[in-house]
Structures are given as structure tokens and as C-alpha cells.
Amino acid sequence: MSRLTEAEAANELMRLARQIAKHDRLYHAEDTPEITDQEYDALVRRNAELEAAFPHLIRPDSPSQKVGHEVAASPLSKVTHEQRMMSLDNAFNREEVEEWTQRIRRFLSLAETDPVAITAEDKIDGLSCSLRYENGKLVRAATRGDGQVGEDVTPNARHIADIPQQLPDGVPEVFEVRGEVYMAKADFAALNAAQEKDGGKLFANPRNAAAGSLRQKDAGVTAKRPLKFWAYGWGAASEVPCDSQHAMMRRIESWGFPLSPFLTVTDDVDAMIAHYEEIGRQRPDLGYDIDGVVYKVDRLDYQQRLGFVAKAPRWALAHKFPAERAQTTLEAIDIQVGRTGKLTPVGRLSPVLVGGVTVTNVTLHNRDEIERLGVRPGDRIVVQRAGDVIPQVVENLTRGEDRPAFEFPDHCPECGSEAVAEEGEVDVRCTGGLICPAQRTQRLEHFVSRKALDIDGFGTKTIAQFFALGWLESPADIFRLHSRREDILALEGWQDKSVDNLLAAVDSKREPDAARLLFGLGIRHVGEVTSRDLLKHLHTLPDLRQIAEKARANQDQGGDEDAAAELTSIDGIGPSVVEALGDFFHEPHNVAVWEDLLGEVSPPRYEVETLDSPVAGKTVVFTGKLETMSRDEAKAQAERLGAKAAGSVSAKTDLLVAGPGAGSKLKKAQELGIETTDEAGWAEIVAKAG
Secondary structure (H helix, E strand, C coil), X not given: CCCCCHHHHHHHHHHHHHHXXXXXXXXXXXXXXXXXXXXXXXXXXXXHHHHHHCHHHCCCCCHHHCCCCCCCCCCXXXXXXXXXXXXXXXXXXXXXXXXXXXXXXXXXXXXXCCCCCEEEEEEECCEEXXXXXXXXXXXXXXXXXXXXXXXXXXXXXXXCXXXXXXXXXXXXXXXXXXXXXXXXXXXXXXXXXXXXXXXXXXXXXXXXXXXHHHCCCCHHHHHCCCCEEEEEEEEEECCCCCCEHHHHHHHHHHCCCCCCCCCEEECCHXXXXXXXXXXXXXXXXXXXXXXXXXXXXXXXXXXXXXXXXXXXXCCEEEEECCCCEEEEEEEEEEEEECCCCEEEEEEEEEEEEECCEEEEEEECCCHHHHHHHCCCCCCEEEEECCCCCCCEEEEECCCCCCCCCCCCCCECCCCCCEEECCCCCCCCEECCHHHCHHHHHHHHHXXXXXCCCCCCCCCHXXXXXXXXXXXXXXXXXXXXXXXXXXXXXXXXXXXXXXXXXXXXXXXXXXXXXXXXXXXXXXXXXXXXXXXXXXXHHHCXXXXXXXXXXXXXHHHHHCCCCHHHHHHHCCCCCCHHHHHHHHHHHHCHHHHHHHHHHHCCCCCCCCCCCCXXXXXXXXXXXXXXXXXXXXXXXXXXXXXXXXXXXXXXXXXXXXXXXXXXXXXXXXHHHHHHCCEEEXXXXXXXXXXXXX
16 A cells, blocks of 8 residues: 555556446446445456545545445335435455454543453344334334435335244334344255256345345245244334343344344354354355355444444444455456556456456556566466455466566557656556547546436447537537437437437536536546535635636745645645646646636535534534543534534634643634633533434
8 A cells, every 4th residue: 555656546546446337336326236345346356445544535426425236227216214324334354354453442541451241243244124013013014225224115124034923012112123034045946956957047145036036026936935034133113122232132132133143242252253153164064155144243232332433333243254366367457548548457367266256357557566466478377366456466476487578558459658657656547638549538428427417318339429520529519419310310310309408408418516526527526525515615616716826836936835625635636636736727728628627617616505403514623632532532523413513723713622721723713713612512512412
């Protein structure tokens, strides 16, 4: 990680976000995954490592910011979960498990001697499902979906024998039991044998079979499939009658729900790891697929205090089983040109089966990685399914053989322009910019993508076709397509309605959201979140350009640093973003694209609605020693109330919460006339908001 530049990290995060989004869609929405869970976990793990090292580069479409995948078009109706169904953060070794337990202690301000009981159970590989009971009666079953919205599978779930239709007397009035729908290995083998005999679809693995069986439009099909269920937790509840995770799970078991046979309570990391290793030893002989062990803080009051991060509870962790490796031959190294001009080497492999998945391609990242590994076409290599990036080359077995080294190109394979690495960077980039077809078409695809302007009808094929015809050179050309109506209509596959729909979609974006427009321009380091952060502060695109140009001029001329300081005072905006903005507006061709685009569209002033709480939309700073909670817990409270928790006091600070020992921050706040309160005052604010 220490050898990685910000540019490399930003580009890799972009690739990872796209890869993970694709595999989320295949796994959650289509039940047709192309990679194993271990491969997927490795992608997410790499993403998390990069985000930890470069927190200012976290993307809005990052897997750390979402759960599962939005529900695709489906004959099943959608269900909004009353309480979001979260995902879990992962650990892959003892050190990461220990760090998780230490984070819990720090967050809760616990001493090393204070006991923290942790439940541990095997993590079954199935489909998450939430079962809602009202007055003891099953009224709804729903898949997780994207965590907020799932699919209604109530008629299907009624055919699963492990799911009670009626709970015993005395259960809470409303209670959602959450668990996993799965298929045993033997049942899966029998189902596939029957499918093959009847000429039907064969399932890739038990998880796919379970998901496909549960999400049937015809519940009669589900009734014929050997599905099982076990509970791992709960969601919305009018009452939680126990005060610990383990006790509540045993209560759920008493209501008729199967639980993991390995569910236990541990009291330290040694016991957690011992249980993990024991489950791992028994894993090959289990009748169902598992991919790790789940740990949860046992005390429910601790869980409540710990709360959640973007997509996962702080009080739970999935400890995954190790990755696998295999040998294969590197047949060729191809060079791909990305939207930012980066030349990325991709290794083409002799197909190799690694843990049930056929791997044919591997990213080699950049020129330095090729040199580090010493790889050349024809080398025998070891590929790993998990680790830094998946698939990943971990060893070159024939490095010592006498063959010429691979020559990384010094010219772009797409446009022939010179390809160079800037000082301090390892990435080699095409210097062609907007004259490079690979960059221009990909930038246009990015501009119309869902996270940017979200213009319906502009797929990759349409952009490539219009670009080849010379109709699209820059984003502004999209808004001039009305003059091409008859030309488009003359193309094969286009009809009056489809052309009119496309042009109407374009017209609907003539007053676009300013942050989306900024993100759509593809400025380096300016992702979706950064775009919003900038415009929350600056409100208009002309104001953004003005301050960015001032900051660049200040850097060049050594003058007043106020412009750069104003930008970096915005939470999440660092020097790399300031530099990228300045560089963008320093290039005449970028300014021409900018002015041409703003001649076609009129984004309104950017404003953000805030939550209805006393501190919503305000900036809060905590200083001094907090006695009833940790600093992390206090910041988490502020963020839950819609406030921004900043680390330093400035003229933009709205409230300073000062505990004992507050020093320079309190003094500065008093000098600036900023409102201050103590920890008790903050607790009162939180209580009123809650």
C-alpha cells in the first residue's frame, strides 16, 4: 500500500466499484454469480484497504456505502424493510479480529479488564430473508435486496418447513425473525440430478439453487424445492424480551426456529479463534456450505451504543475462511485504456479452476507490478482467489527462465499518442486526452451514467455508434442531438418513438443537478461524494471554477493561499482535489468543454435538505475528555442527527462540545463567538432530537 499513489488508488477504487456493482447485481438480483464468495470478499477487502489508506477518495458507489443490490425488474412485488437489513464487515486473520475487539473497547470506553462477551456461529451461504410476525402470525417474508428494499416472497416462504406459520402465545406483538434460506449439499445434488434428467437448468451451487427457488413467481415451484431456514437475528420488534444476543436467539429457538448448531458465547479472542478453527475443521463434513464465522457483541445495550457504519453494524464481524491458490500459464498481456487515460495491463490466462470457479483473466495493475513480478507471456504463475486484488498473481514460477522482459508500451494502443508516467506516479497514461477514442467514449458513458446525469437511452452501443458517426465529441453535443433527429431515425433499429424518447430524456436534463454534472465531467479525484461536498459549500459551478482557478494561480505564483485554504476547509476535500481542480481549469481544452456544456445546460443553485433535528446541517466539534462516551460514539451521534462532525474549529463551526481538559479549540471557539456546551448539554440535545 505504501507504494500506491493517490492516482493509482483513485483509479483502482473506480475499477473495484464497477466490478463489485456488477457482481452484486449478478449475485443479489439475478442469482447468477460469476465468481465465488471468496473472490468477491477479496474485492471488497481490497476496496476497504484502499479506503482506509485514502479516506478522502471514498466513492459514493463504493461497496462500503451500500448493502446488496437494488431489486431489479421482477414479477415479485417490492417490500421496504421497516429496519434496514445490513451486511457485515469482514476479517481474514487473527490480527483483524483482535483489532475489531479493541475498536469495540475503545468505542465503548471499556478497560482491558472489562468483560465483553461475544457470540460466535458459522456463517451459512444462503439467501437472507426477513420474516415478519404480527400477533404471532406470519404476515410477510422478504429478501434482503439492497438492504432497504427487498422482494415479497411470503407465499414461497410458507412452503419451507423450518419456518413456523404461527408462533406460540406470549411472543411480542410485532417481531421480525431474520435468517438464511439455504439448501443442503445432498438436496442440491439431488435437485441438479433431477434437473439434468428433465433437461432443466442446472444450478451452479447450493446458494444459487436456494435463491432461485425462493424467488419463484410460482410458489408451487418453491414447494417442490428442498429449502431450509435457520435464524441468525431479528429486525423490527415491538419488544425484545432478552438483554443479550445469545439469550434472544435461544428465545427465538424456543419459538420453533432452527439455529446454527455452533452458536456459542465466547469471552476472549483466544476462545473466538478456537471456535473458528474448530468449525473450520468440521467444515468439509458439514451438510451445508459455510464461508466463515460470525461474531457479535452479546450485550444488546452495547450493540445499541455501538450502532452502525454505512452498511454494517459495528458490533458484528464475519471472520472468513482462507483463500485458495492454483497454477496456470500467463498466455498474453493486453493493455486496456481507461477513462482517465491509464494504461492497465491485463493478463490472459490458460483457464484454471480455483475452488469451483474458472479464472481466465487477471489484472496486473501497472508497469511497476509487471516489473516486480517479472512476468512475461509464457510464464507459469500462481493465482490466488483472495488477497489484495482478485484474481491476483502471487508468484512467478518461471521467473528465472531466459526470456526477454515484457516491454510496456510508450504509446497509447488506441490513438498512438505518447504514454507517460507523471513524476511521482507509477501509472502510465495516454496524453491524447479528448482525442483518444477510448477516453472520449468512456467519458461520455460516464457523463450519462446513472450516478451522473442519468440520461435514459444512452447505452455503450449508442454512444459508440454516435461517436463513430462524428455526432458526439463532447458532453455538450448530447444536448445538440435534436438537429440529428432525422439522421438518427435513418439508422437501423431506431423508430419515431425511440428517437423521441431519447431526445426527451436529453431535454429533461437541461437543468441538471449541479453535483451530478460536476461528477459526470470525470475530473480526477472528484467523485460523487466530493462533488456534493464541494457544492454544499460553493453552491454554483461558476463559483467552483472561480475559486479553483484562484487556488491554481496561488500555487503557481506563490500568492495568497486563501482560495486553497477555503477549499481544504471543506470536510473531505484535500490537497489532491484542489490540485486536480486547478489542473482541470488550467487546460484550455477542458475550459472549452466546460463553457460549451454550460452554454447548453443551466444547473440550479445546489442546496441540500437536512434532517429535522436541532443540529441538522450544522458542524459540530468535540474536544476535551468525554466521560460518558467515547469521541467516536459522540461523532456517530452527531452524524445520526444530520450534523457534520469536524475535527477542528473554524469560522464554519456551529457548536463546540467541550469536556474537561478542553484547551486551544475551546479558546478559539470563544474568540470566534461560536456556541459552546458541555457533555451534559450535548446529551440534552440528543435526547430532544430522539
